[in-house]
Amino acid sequence: MQEGLLEGIKRGDTVLEARGITKRFPGVVANDHINFEIKAGEIHALLGENGAGKTTLMSILFGLWQPDEGEIYIGGKRVKFRSPEDAIELGIGMVHQNRKLVSAHTVIENIILGHPKAGKILNLKRAEDEVKELAERYGFAVDLRAKVWQLAEGEKQAAEILKTLYRGAKVLILDEPTSALTPSETDRLLASVKAMANDELAVVPFITHKLPVVLAISDRVTVLRRGQVVASLETKLATEKSLAREMVGRDVLFNIERTKVEKGKPILQVENLSAASDKGFLALSGASFSVCEGEIFGIAGISGNGQRELAEVLAGLRKAEGGRVMIEGKDITHASTLERWQMGVGYIPSDRVEVGSIGDFSLVENIMMNLYYDASFSRQGILDDAKIRKHTAEIIAEYDVATPSLDTTAKSLSGGNLQRLILARVLSRKPRLLIAHLPTQGLDVGATEFVQNKLMEAKKDKAAVLLISEDLDEVLSLSDWVAPIYEGKLMGILSGEAAKRENVGAMMAGLSLEGQEL
Amino acid sequence: MRSGGYTLKLEKRLRISGWEAALIPILAILFALALFSSVFILAGINPLMAYQQIFAYAFANPNGLPLTIYRFIFLLLCTCAFIIPFRAGLWNIGMTGQLYAGALGAFAIPLAFGAKESSVSHLAPEILIPLMLIAAAVGGGAMGAIAGFLKGKLDVNEIVVTMMLNSIGFWLVSFMIKEGGPLMSPGGEGQGFKLPPSLYAPQIVNVPFTILFALGIAALLYWMFAKSSIGYQIRAHGSSPAAARYAGISTVKIPLLVFIMGGAVAGLAGYHYFATVPGLYRISSDYGYFGDLAFYGIICGLISLGDALAAIPVALLFGGLSVGGRYIQGKLHMGFGVDYALLGVLMITLVAFQFFYRYKIVWVKTEEEKFDVRVHRQVP
Numbered sequence: 046m047q048e049g050l051l052e053g054i055k056r057g058d059t060v061l062e063a064r065g066i067t068k069r070f071p072g073v074v075a076n077d078h079i080n081f082e083i084k085a086g087e088i089h090a091l092l093g094e095n096g097a098g099k100t101t102l103m104s105i106l107f108g109l110w111q112p113d114e115g116e117i118y119i120g121g122k123r124v125k126f127r128s129p130e131d132a133i134e135l136g137i138g139m140v141h142q143n144r145k146l147v148s149a150h151t152v153i154e155n156i157i158l159g160h161p162k163a164g165k166i167l168n169l170k171r172a173e174d175e176v177k178e179l180a181e182r183y184g185f186a187v188d189l190r191a192k193v194w195q196l197a198e199g200e201k202q203a204a205e206i207l208k209t210l211y212r213g214a215k216v217l218i219l220d221e222p223t224s225a226l227t228p229s230e231t232d233r234l235l236a237s238v239k240a241m242a243n244d245e246l247a248v249v250p251f252i253t254h255k256l257p258v259v260l261a262i263s264d265r266v267t268v269l270r271r272g273q274v275v276a277s278l279e280t281k282l283a284t285e286k287s288l289a290r291e292m293v294g295r296d297v298l299f300n301i302e303r304t305k306v307e308k309g310k311p312i313l314q315v316e317n318l319s320a321a322s323d324k325g326f327l328a329l330s331g332a333s334f335s336v337c338e339g340e341i342f343g344i345a346g347i348s349g350n351g352q353r354e355l356a357e358v359l360a361g362l363r364k365a366e367g368g369r370v371m372i373e374g375k376d377i378t379h380a381s382t383l384e385r386w387q388m389g390v391g392y393i394p395s396d397r398v399e400v401g402s403i404g405d406f407s408l409v410e411n412i413m414m415n416l417y418y419d420a421s422f423s424r425q426g427i428l429d430d431a432k433i434r435k436h437t438a439e440i441i442a443e444y445d446v447a448t449p450s451l452d453t454t455a456k457s458l459s460g461g462n463l464q465r466l467i468l469a470r471v472l473s474r475k476p477r478l479l480i481a482h483l484p485t486q487g488l489d490v491g492a493t494e495f496v497q498n499k500l501m502e503a504k505k506d507k508a509a510v511l512l513i514s515e516d517l518d519e520v521l522s523l524s525d526w527v528a529p530i531y532e533g534k535l536m537g538i539l540s541g542e543a544a545k546r547e548n549v550g551a552m553m554a555g556l557s558l559e560g561q562e563l
Numbered sequence: 564m565r566s567g568g569y570t571l572k573l574e575k576r577l578r579i580s581g582w583e584a585a586l587i588p589i590l591a592i593l594f595a596l597a598l599f600s601s602v603f604i605l606a607g608i609n610p611l612m613a614y615q616q617i618f619a620y621a622f623a624n625p626n627g628l629p630l631t632i633y634r635f636i637f638l639l640l641c642t643c644a645f646i647i648p649f650r651a652g653l654w655n656i657g658m659t660g661q662l663y664a665g666a667l668g669a670f671a672i673p674l675a676f677g678a679k680e681s682s683v684s685h686l687a688p689e690i691l692i693p694l695m696l697i698a699a700a701v702g703g704g705a706m707g708a709i710a711g712f713l714k715g716k717l718d719v720n721e722i723v724v725t726m727m728l729n730s731i732g733f734w735l736v737s738f739m740i741k742e743g744g745p746l747m748s749p750g751g752e753g754q755g756f757k758l759p760p761s762l763y764a765p766q767i768v769n770v771p772f773t774i775l776f777a778l779g780i781a782a783l784l785y786w787m788f789a790k791s792s793i794g795y796q797i798r799a800h801g802s803s804p805a806a807a808r809y810a811g812i813s814t815v816k817i818p819l820l821v822f823i824m825g826g827a828v829a830g831l832a833g834y835h836y837f838a839t840v841p842g843l844y845r846i847s848s849d850y851g852y853f854g855d856l857a858f859y860g861i862i863c864g865l866i867s868l869g870d871a872l873a874a875i876p877v878a879l880l881f882g883g884l885s886v887g888g889r890y891i892q893g894k895l896h897m898g899f900g901v902d903y904a905l906l907g908v909l910m911i912t913l914v915a916f917q918f919f920y921r922y923k924i925v926w927v928k929t930e931e932e933k934f935d936v937r938v939h940r941q942v943p
Contacts, residue, residue, distance in 0.1 A: 383811030414810035
């Protein structure tokens with residue numbers, strides 16, 4: 046057994062140490078001589094913008110990649126991981142942002158799936174007792190007999206953490222653990238993380254932009270920027286502003302000024318709109334609202350309450366089950382997606398990787414997604430390459446997309462850069478209506494600020510902006526109107542001034558404005 | 564694999580240079596030929612002599628070369644018929660059925676103009692041959708459209724539909740040319756009627772004019788995918804249907820379009836084989852053999868990675884080897900099926916070598932391995 050390396054580890058002892066880790070990819074040094082130390086009983090947050098090298102470093106510590114230079118020590122002994130199995134065996138566990146559970150199976154089945162003892166000396170009943178004890182010890186509330194598809198996001202995450210712990214992890218790496226959670230789920234997770242740290246497990250959550258979370262729970266924070274460690278300090282010595290400055294390399298504004306724009310004519314009018322989910326049940330019912338030019342209309346709510354359906358119906362990607370959609374007075378309820386783009390609708394989808402871009406295509410070809418139908422970029426169906434390249438180069442520079450060349454594939458861009466590319470593509474069309482669905486999800490501070498500024502600019506350019514977001518602070522700081530959504534219904538429409546964290550938060554949870562449960 | 568302090572390791576390629584991309588298939592062909600040498604050696608034949616004969620017959624013999632060219636044209640058209648849907652992310656396994664439909668369409672034209680009754684030709688080839696080509700394309704395109712429509716509108720798996728249409732096509736041809744069928748040759752014999760000599764396809768220095776169509780279509784496809792809006796839409800659909808839909812590209816129209824285009828090109832392959840090859844000029848009783856040959860279009864399309872220009876040398880090689888292989892099988896009294904066995908080995912090797920487009924083999928010093936966890940395991 047390998048646990049030998051970590052036996053008798055006491056609070057404060059170094060569990061894992063990385064020295065001089067260097068990893069190069071073509072044209073970029075993802076990790077540049079990084080030193081990183083994890084101690085037992087410590088919550089060590091790794092902070093950095095997208096593309097700063099967090100994922101690379103963690104992938105190396107988890108054995109997914111081999112470093113070009115540098116050494117890893119566990120319990121003081123040098124090790125080399127050839128694959129994640131080696132890392133798991135030495136007590137390193139990783140909980141990915143994308144869930145890796147079998148949805149048709151129960152939680153306990155998922156937990157023992159792939160366990161070395163499963164099917165040999167491990168029986169389900171005993172495993173269940175053991176896992177239940179783990180869950181109780183750390184305060185994870187999850188029904189082990191429930192099927193995974195029935196679970197909420199926070200419960201799925203708990204299941205993954207339990208699975209990792211049950212495999213004997215002493216070091217737990219959590220990849221952006223709070224990004225998909227509701228505020229109350231986040232609180233619960235943080236309490237569990239604290240309990241684990243008290244039990245002398247080392248926990249490394251790596252969090253991109255949720256600075257308040259870092260400040261609330263971590264003991265130590267290491268900040269990466271462009272592949273290098275720029276700061277490593279005790280959290281109690283840090284502030285939100287100082288960490289943001291280290292991360293981005295300059296001062297960051299936390300609250301974007303909401304500029305007043307003179308109200309114009311209505312652009313989008315939605316009347317009594319309903320839509321079905323992929324599974325066929327009514328996911329959006331009876332939504333009515335309108336958005337005028339120079340306005341940001343914010344839809345606040347936890348994902349899965351009909352936002353995706355709303356965005357897709359407006360984009361023409363899903364058919365309306367009832368109601369009407371009008372753009373500048375024209376009924377577009379049955380118009381095709383292409384017709385809508387040509388009428389001046391722009392859409393930033395929540396899924397940047399699968400929907401918003403084509404990974405194998407070059408940046409030029411990705412920009413072409415909104416140009417191929419435009420007569421000014423082609424002649425009789427023959428694309429004007431030179432003009433398209435020139436246009437791409439211009440908007441990529443304007444939107445500050447960091448890339449070695451225009452022929453780089455979109456899949457090689459970091460999340461923030463990819464979103465800049467999508468924004469560049471959609472906003473350069475000067476849309477009359479902009480639908481932005483989770484536009485800053487998973488982005489770091491710098492990219493978030495950039496996207497929010499661009500939404501504000503679109504508003505100043507007299508576009509009507511529909512912002513659909515889970516981030517309550519974002520909706521409140523940007524929107525002229527706020528409509529909380531819950532189970533497919535808009536719970537009311539509040540003016541930007543009247544909308545406050547408390548009342549919007551309550552309405553997102555299904556309470557009506559008067560505070561009565563609906 | 565270890566040797567002298569070095570370990571053989573696979574490494575992911577991040578990019579590939581032009582000459583490497585060209586070298587890989589050449590190495591694959593050499594490797595396949597070396598591998599297939601064992602068959603000749605087992606049969607007591609000098610492999611070098613055998614290959615010399617295969618290539619000499621296929622590419623330098625006055626009897627063999629025309630056969631190679633007929634097959635090259637046929638295979639290139641079938642490959643293009645595969646490539647068009649392939650670039651849209653769809654699999655056309657139905658070139659066989661589509662070329663049958665194309666052949667039936669082509670022969671329906673002279674039938675309609677009474678070619679079967681009068682052997683005395685009163686038919687104007689400058690009108691009828693273009694009509695035959697159009698009918699072949701329409702026939703193949705209609706066959707393809709079934710799969711494209713079902714895929715686009717109802718999301719029915721196109722592989723299953725095209726495969727099943729192959730069977731339908733096979734028996735449809737059988738019905739049309741065998742006893743009592745409208746295209747039956749007057750003498751019966753289970754074959755189609757012969758074209759009147761006036762409708763024999765024009766030859767350019769002993770090569771059927773269809774070679775211009777094959778090369779032209781390959782070039783046109785290359786250009787279409789590189790430069791045109793529709794080519795872009797097809798490629799976008801192939802890379803990510805969800806993103807294509809988001810970009811306003813119809814996921815109903817694209818499958819229909821690519822299958823009509825692919826089917827039409829396969830239909831031309833049907834016209835080519837049955838109406839332009841000297842000595843044939845009819846839907847022969849062994850039409851199933853050519854239907855099977857059409858499957859090599861899939862292989863050529865995969866080997867050329869969907870690039871219609873790269874498909875030209877690949878189709879030429881496969882056309883030549885199928886002719887040369889068949890020749891030495893008879894000449895050297897080898898067992899039946901040497902030609903297909905050779906093509907099969909070549910195909911598997913070429914597909915297997917595509918691995919090297921993504922990975923390269925490198926030697927690394929083994930020294931590092933002493934930090935392996937597995938070594939630690941022995942340390943108490």
